[in-house]
Amino acid sequence: MSESEWPQPGRERLIVPAPVGICGTGIANPEEGLLRKLDARHVMMMGDNPALARFPAKPTLLDFFRLRLQRITVKHLLTSASRALDAGQSEKVVLACLLHDISNGALIRSDHGYWGAQLIAPYVDEEIAWAVQYHQALRYFPDESVGYAYPDSYHRFFGADFTPPAYIRRDAEYARTHRWYMTSRLVTLYDIYFFDDSPPPDTERFEDIIGRHFRQPAEGLGMDASPSAHMWRTMIWPNNFL
Ligand SMILES: [Fe+2]
Numbered sequence: 094m095s096e097s098e099w100p101q102p103g104r105e106r107l108i109v110p111a112p113v114g115i116c117g118t119g120i121a122n123p124e125e126g127l128l129r130k131l132d133a134r135h136v137m138m139m140g141d142n143p144a145l146a147r148f149p150a151k152p153t154l155l156d157f158f159r160l161r162l163q164r165i166t167v168k169h170l171l172t173s174a175s176r177a178l179d180a181g182q183s184e185k186v187v188l189a190c191l192l193h194d195i196s197n198g199a200l201i202r203s204d205h206g207y208w209g210a211q212l213i214a215p216y217v218d219e220e221i222a223w224a225v226q227y228h229q230a231l232r233y234f235p236d237e238s239v240g241y242a243y244p245d246s247y248h249r250f251f252g253a254d255f256t257p258p259a260y261i262r263r264d265a266e267y268a269r270t271h272r273w274y275m276t277s278r279l280v281t282l283y284d285i286y287f288f289d290d291s292p293p294p295d296t297e298r299f300e301d302i303i304g305r306h307f308r309q310p311a312e313g314l315g316m317d318a319s320p321s322a323h324m325w326r327t328m329i330w331p332n333n334f335l
Pocket residue numbers: 193194205206228229
């Protein structure tokens with residue numbers, strides 16, 4: 094695509110990173126310097142970033158998998174959902190597995206279960222969004238009745254002496270007696286990371302399930318007026334100044 098087909102043509106587009114992405118990392122916030130650079134040749138990035146894949150006019154869920162989610166997350170979600178499907182789980186559980194870490198893949202990591210649940214809530218059965226929200230807390234607590242143990246990966250991620258904070262313990266306790274507990278618990282059961290080089294399962298496997306259980310808005314995700322449309326737009330235009 095030529096330069097003239099992108100927004101703000103002929104100028105250098107400056108990017109101020111999101112505070113949550115750099116806060117505490119030691120990466121300096123370049124905002125002051127970039128503000129001083131503004132002139133006829135330099136603008137703050139707004140709209141499609143030529144460095145990123147451009148979305149179609151009416152984005153679908155799988156467009157986000159193809160164009161924005163980080164590769165590790167795409168593989169993790171497709172593998173989790175495949176394992177649930179192979180085990181004969183319900184389509185609701187399979188879709189919850191497919192979406193459970195969507196926030197990590199393209200939006201925000203901290204409290205990813207809560208962000209992910211809000212993101213998908215307008216488009217899925219309430220039970221699916223609930224399962225996505227509570228998988229985050231339930232991950233820390235074993236359930237021998239289904240063969241779920243505290244993840245080895247969490248020992249590696251957080252250290253052997255890590256204890257989850259009070260709000261996680263509270264929410265896990267709440268979830269344990271809820272009527273949808275097992276839906277969320279099953280998400281944790283298939284929530285396994287594979288750090289190998291094998292290719293991820295094909296998204297084609299899930300097209301029918303998405304078609305039946307994910308209500309894609311006619312205007313496209315992010316272009317509709319749902320309560321989470323802005324979150325999808327943030328993934329489409331992650332570098333917008335405002
Ligand atoms: Fe997760």
